[in-house]
Amino acid sequence: xxxxxxxxxxxxxxxxxxxxxxxxxxxxxxxxxxxxxxxxxxxxxxxxxxxxxxxxxxxxxxxxxxxxxxxx
Numbered sequence: 001x002x003x004x005x006x007x008x009x010x011x012x013x014x015x016x017x018x019x020x021x022x023x024x025x026x027x028x029x030x031x032x033x034x035x036x037x038x039x040x041x042x043x044x045x046x047x048x049x050x051x052x053x054x055x056x057x058x059x060x061x062x063x064x065x066x067x068x069x070x071x072x
Contacts, residue, residue: 024072
C-alpha cells in the first residue's frame with residue numbers, strides 16, 4: 001500500500017467523489033447509481049486510482065481514502 005505520509009496525488013473532482021463514496025462503504029453498483037455512471041466506469045476510475053496511489057486492491061484504496069479525509 002502507498003505510504004500515507006507521502007504527498008497525496010492530485011485527484012480529479014470525479015475521482016474525489018468516487019473515493020468519498022468508496023471510503024463510506026459503497027459498492028461499485030451503488031457508486032455507479034449515485035453518480036449516474038456505469039459500473040464499468042466506476043471500475044475504470046478505481047483502477048486509475050489504484051495506479052495513482054500505489055494501492056493493490058479496493059480495500060487498501062478505501063483505507064487510504066479514509067486516511068486522506070475523503071468522506072461520503
